[in-house]
Structure formats: structure tokens, C-alpha cells
Amino acid sequence: MKTRITELLGIEHPIFQAAMSWASSSSALAIAVSNAGGMGVIAAGPMRPEAFRRALAEIKAGTSKPYGVNIPLTDARAAELLDIAYQARIPVMVASQGGPREHLARFRAIGAKWLHVVASVEHAKKAEAAGVDALVVDGAEAGGHPPPSEVGTLVLVRRIIKATRLPVVASGGIADGAGVAAMLALGADAVQLGTRFIATPEASVHENYKRAVLAAEVDGTTLVARGRLPIRQLKNAFSAKFEAAERSGASREELEAIFKGSSLRQAALEGDVEWGKVEAGQSAGLVNEILPAAEVLRRLVAEAEEARRRLASL
Ligand SMILES: Cc1cc2nc3c(=O)[nH]c(=O)nc-3n(C[C@H](O)[C@H](O)[C@H](O)COP(=O)(O)O)c2cc1C
Known part of the structure; x- marks a missing residue:
């Protein structure tokens, strides 16, 4: 081509x-x-x-x-x-x-x-x-x-x-x-x-990360920090905690603290796919x-x- x-x-x-x-x-x-x-x-x-x-x-x-x-x-x-x-x-x-x-x-x-x-x-x-x-x-x-x-x-x-x-x-x-x-x-x-x-x-990246991508369905990702500079990642404990804090009206500072408390490195290198930022697209499905x-x-x-x-x- x-x-x-x-x-x-x-x-x-x-x-x-x-x-x-x-x-x-x-x-x-x-x-x-x-x-x-x-x-x-x-x-x-x-x-x-x-x-x-x-x-x-x-x-x-x-x-x-x-x-x-x-x-x-x-x-x-x-x-x-x-x-x-x-x-x-x-x-x-x-x-x-x-x-x-x-x-x-x-x-x-x-x-x-x-x-x-x-x-x-x-x-x-x-x-x-x-x-x-x-x-x-x-x-x-x-x-x-x-x-x-x-x-x-x-x-x-x-x-x-x-x-x-x-x-x-x-x-x-x-x-x-x-x-x-x-x-x-x-x-x-x-x-x-x-x-x-x-x-x-x-x-x-860690094997856990690869396995999480394989296991995800097309609706298995979410946008964390919508309306600001969002990241798309697989839904996990971290994204659920962030979204729950948003729903309960947490302040900007509180949300920022939760956001910064998790990292892509944590998921990619340490294999923590529950609390890390498991960045992946909808195409994981x-x-x-x-x-x-x-x-x-x-x-x-x-x-x-x-x-x-x-x-x-x-
Ligand atoms: C784990 C992960 C890390 C990424 N890191 C970067 C990056 O360092 N720089 C960048 O420009 N884009 C980065 N991106 C975005 C990709 O370059 C690309 O735009 C995206 O993966 C395309 O969507 P897809 O995952 O549906 O194929 C990253 C994406 C993923 C999934």
C-alpha cells in the first residue's frame, strides 16, 4: 500500500x-x-x-x-x-x-x-x-x-x-x-x-497488564478526570475510587490527590492492575x-x- x-x-x-x-x-x-x-x-x-x-x-x-x-x-x-x-x-x-x-x-x-x-x-x-x-x-x-x-x-x-x-x-x-x-x-x-x-x-509491561487488556470488553475502559485532561484506562479499583469521589462532590484538591496517588508505572512495571493507571483504549475489547x-x-x-x-x- x-x-x-x-x-x-x-x-x-x-x-x-x-x-x-x-x-x-x-x-x-x-x-x-x-x-x-x-x-x-x-x-x-x-x-x-x-x-x-x-x-x-x-x-x-x-x-x-x-x-x-x-x-x-x-x-x-x-x-x-x-x-x-x-x-x-x-x-x-x-x-x-x-x-x-x-x-x-x-x-x-x-x-x-x-x-x-x-x-x-x-x-x-x-x-x-x-x-x-x-x-x-x-x-x-x-x-x-x-x-x-x-x-x-x-x-x-x-x-x-x-x-x-x-x-x-x-x-x-x-x-x-x-x-x-x-x-x-x-x-x-x-x-x-x-x-x-x-x-x-x-x-x-508486566504480564498482569497484558492479561488485563486481553480480558477487557469494549466497554471495559473509562475516562478518568473527565472535563479536565482525561486518561482512558481499564476500569479498576483506582478508577472506581476516583469516580465515587467525583459523585460525592469531592473538592478539586481531593480529586487531584487521588489522581496523583496512582500511576501508569505502578500498573506497567509492578503489575498492580487494580490500583495503577492501566491505560488502554476501547479497542482492548x-x-x-x-x-x-x-x-x-x-x-x-x-x-x-x-x-x-x-x-x-x-
Ligand atoms: C499505555 C499507553 C501509554 C501511552 N503513552 C503515550 C505517550 O507516552 N505519548 C503519546 O503521545 N501517546 C501515548 N499514548 C497514546 C498512544 O500513542 C495512542 O495514541 C493510542 O494508544 C491509540 O489508541 P489505541 O490504544 O486505541 O490504539 C499511550 C497509550 C497507551 C495505551
Whole structure:
């Protein structure tokens, strides 16, 4: 499949493995996806500088194909992480949060392509005006930080395709090849999958996390901290406690204390899937098998082709 994104980045398949803090905060998953012809992405957000440097050296040695790095630009350590990525001459940046403008010239000078993650029409237009190469558009189904507006992927992706001229990578709620084909039919130039890639041997999260994703139904997630900067995660004791506090009229400070009392790290590294933030998308309900990342890629491509054939025969 050739699209503006496969041409821009020099990848075989228009399929990204989403940046996922902890799950893709090492080189294994991204190497497997890039070697299989997709776009593997290392999530630098939670990584210490030495670990990030090491992962970049590993991915350089582990694949000759393009790969990406995600840095949340509003993170207090963003400048340091950006310097490391620049020194490693990474081929693709998938930046999230914050403004890209001040960083573009430096990364262009090393030949890197800059994709920006957005979750609203306003931010998409801003990123286009700043001069990014392409957009990753996250809809409400997405795990992690979906749009506070709660507009779904189908509508938000279509709207942003109409509102900008940039290639769009659709993200949120895609777990199989039918979803890939649906987004390409909508006009997207690629897709991004996060939750599907948690259920791989290469994802660096605790086995309890993977099992919880497999066990979840499509209604098994919830938005915690709705109306502020919500996270989508699997329903558990932590989300129930937060929601009960909201219902009982807890103050902003009390809610903040509950929110900060739990972390993604707790779920991802320690396996505490009851009290940790088990970030995952609605597509967890479509994932029921742990498969090697390369096999996930192979099936996505085969199923997308099958969906195309089905459409053509209608
Ligand atoms: C566990 C987890 C961690 C995430 N961490 C990040 C991150 O560090 N940076 C980022 O830009 N997006 C992050 N996301 C969002 C993903 O990049 C992606 O947008 C989302 O997973 C797509 O939705 P899906 O899970 O339905 O495929 C995370 C998502 C999950 C599930």
C-alpha cells in the first residue's frame, strides 16, 4: 500500500505502533515493528537519559528501517530528551503536547521528519501553520490521553483531513485490518495502534497488564478526570475510587490527590492492575491474543487487503 505517509517516511506499510509510555519505552517493540515494515516508535517520556541513549543505540543496530521517537514537549525534561534524539540523528519525530515550531529547523537539518500528535481541529491547524510534515490524530477511543472534547476517531479524523492539507495518521480504536481499511477509506494516509501492541511479547509491561487488556470488553475502559485532561484506562479499583469521589462532590484538591496517588508505572512495571493507571483504549475489547509484533503487522496487512477486496466486490 502506497500513501503519502509511506512515501514521506520510506516505510512499507502505512501502520504505526503508537508511542506508549513504558510499553514502548525500550527498543524491543519498535525494532520488531520497524523490521516488519511498519513504523516503530519509542516513547521517551518516562525514560532516563541513559536508558533513552541506550535504546536509540539498540534500535540503530537492530534495524535499517525508519523508526520514530515520541517526546512530550511540555515535559520538564523535554529539552534534554530532544538533544539526545538530535544527537542520535533520529529519522522520525512523533511529538506530542506543546508547540513544535521552535524545534523544526534543527531536526530538518538532520533530515528528520516531524509528525505532531493532535486531538482537536484547533491544534491541527496550529501544527500545520508551524510547518510539521504530518499529523497524528487521536480520537476519543484512544488509550492514554484522548481528546478532552471526547470526539471520536471517525469524526475527528475526517474533520481534520478536511481542515488541513497535511497527511493524517488516524489513531484511536483501531485493532485489526478492518479498522486499518476503514481509516484509509476515510482519507487517512496511515493508522496508529497502541492497545493492540500492548498484547505482544515485545511490549515492556508486566504480564498482569497484558492479561488485563486481553480480558477487557469494549466497554471495559473509562475516562478518568473527565472535563479536565482525561486518561482512558481499564476500569479498576483506582478508577472506581476516583469516580465515587467525583459523585460525592469531592473538592478539586481531593480529586487531584487521588489522581496523583496512582500511576501508569505502578500498573506497567509492578503489575498492580487494580490500583495503577492501566491505560488502554476501547479497542482492548477487540484484542484477545498475545502475538509477536511482526505477526500483528502481517495480520493487519492481510486483513486490510481482505477488507479492500470485500468493499470492491460490493
Ligand atoms: C499505555 C499507553 C501509554 C501511552 N503513552 C503515550 C505517550 O507516552 N505519548 C503519546 O503521545 N501517546 C501515548 N499514548 C497514546 C498512544 O500513542 C495512542 O495514541 C493510542 O494508544 C491509540 O489508541 P489505541 O490504544 O486505541 O490504539 C499511550 C497509550 C497507551 C495505551
